[in-house]
Amino acid sequence: MNHVRHSGSGRHRPDRHEVTVIVPAHNEEAGLPATLDSLARQTAPPRQIIVVDDASDDHTAEVAAAHGATVLRPPRNQGSKAKAQNYALPHCSTELVLAVDADTVLAPDYIERTAAVFDDPEVTIAAGAVQTRFTRTLWERGRSVEYLFGFHWHRPIQHAAASPMVCSGCCSVFRRADLVAFGGFPERTIVEDMDYTWSQMIAGRRAVYVSDAVARAADPETLMYLRKQVWRWMAGFCQNVRLHLPKLFTAKPILALWVLLALFEIVTAPLWWATPFLVAAASSWSLGEALAWWAGAELLLTAPPLVYAAHRRELPVLGVLLNIPCVYATKVVNAVYAWKALAVELVLVPLKLAKGLTVYEKGRPAIPALP
Incomplete structure (x- = not known):
């Protein structure tokens, strides 16, 4: 050694x-x-x-x-x-x-910014904003949009309510005494970051999102590896729902609300995507008109947070907006494996008809060295 x-x-x-x-x-x-x-x-x-x-x-x-x-x-x-x-x-x-x-690269002030929040003795875990390191492929571009939207819309709202959904495992800072007392990084679920974040908030400790600290992660560049990563994330989310949700209702109800909203989004996503076809079938609108209305609604909901994120992170706004179509490819993958996770982890596992996901697979091959 x-x-x-x-x-x-x-x-x-x-x-x-x-x-x-x-x-x-x-x-x-x-x-x-x-x-x-x-x-x-x-x-x-x-x-x-x-x-x-x-x-x-x-x-x-x-x-x-x-x-x-x-x-x-x-x-x-x-x-x-x-x-x-x-x-x-x-x-x-x-x-x-x-x-x-x-595969994660931290901004030079990452440790300085995240460590500062531990002046509050109640803080037990903290993490910053994650961005993609590369935007070369369809899948990386789609993930870049997901990150920019999530870390500049969902996460600030969750932080304001003192209930971030997760402190990202690729770049989280832990108070060591609490981590050791817990028994270390949790191994009972396939996503240890969410497990620990929820467990500590249930115990009355604070998890913090540090928006000024930035980490850049290498994300899946092919569909094969994206499928592996998304399946692990979705299965892990449902494992944590199964493990923690009853306690969240009493110990951290606002976090329970985020979880329920996430489950609602998973269940209703196919209905939202089918809306243009349903509108065209049930009204005098043509399919083209219904699709135009749907696309406009999507853009209205998506573009403002992305423009803000681009300005905040000093990214080219046009480049960010041009990546929006790519996110729908990753959303399809997300939906497929989210539904699979619901079926396996929340139905079959409780019925003892499946074991759930236990094998950890990386979501990418070895990345090339940077020049």
Whole structure:
């Protein structure tokens, strides 16, 4: 096992909240340098960076060590991100732990901005806004629209109500004492970030969305990998509904409302998409007129938050708006696997007719190194 303590490149300065970073990595030699470089450029450098080389058969460990990280090698593949993170947790001694995916690049002030919210002793987890790193393919462009809309419309509203739906697992900061007391990163569901966020809010702790902190994640660039990622996300959401929803009604009713609204959106999405055809069939409107009305309504609901997001993140507004058609391809994938998750995780599993999703699959292949 190779242990190399991160030195902070000589730029470390005393901070009121020290941070250890955990980066779970399986075959990440190409993409890992960009993640580690972004950590080295932090205005509030972490005390230590731990890379969990989870049974890689490439040069992940060597790349991590060359960037000054502590490298931990489990004796066998851990099988999920949460288990790999838990392998590193006993090696963390700082007040805060930042979990970063090996394909995620943080803005230079990410740690400084997220750590600051822990001045409030009730805050137990915090995360910033996620954007896509690449917008090369249809699927990446669609996901970029989802992120810009969600993190500049849904998430601020949820934050204002002190009930964010989730602190994103690719870039969340945890209060280590609370995380250890909980038993570490939860392994009972396939999406540990939502499980921990809901569990802590049910326990009366605070989860915080830090809008000024930005993380850029590499998202699926092909339909095959998008399907894997969306199935994991949707199955994990329904697993958490099954596990937590009864407690949310009493302990965190506003979060229960967000969950019910999400379930309502899943169930009614096909009806909304069929609306132009139903209107044309039931009225004097032609199908073209009904489709024009539907598209106008969609644009009216979607465009304003996206224009605001583009200005907020200094992105070209026209480029963002031109990506809107791409989001409907990802929405179809979302709907298919959301309905599958409802059937499997909320119907078949309770009836003991299925086991649900337990195998963790990455939502992308190894990404190429940036020039």
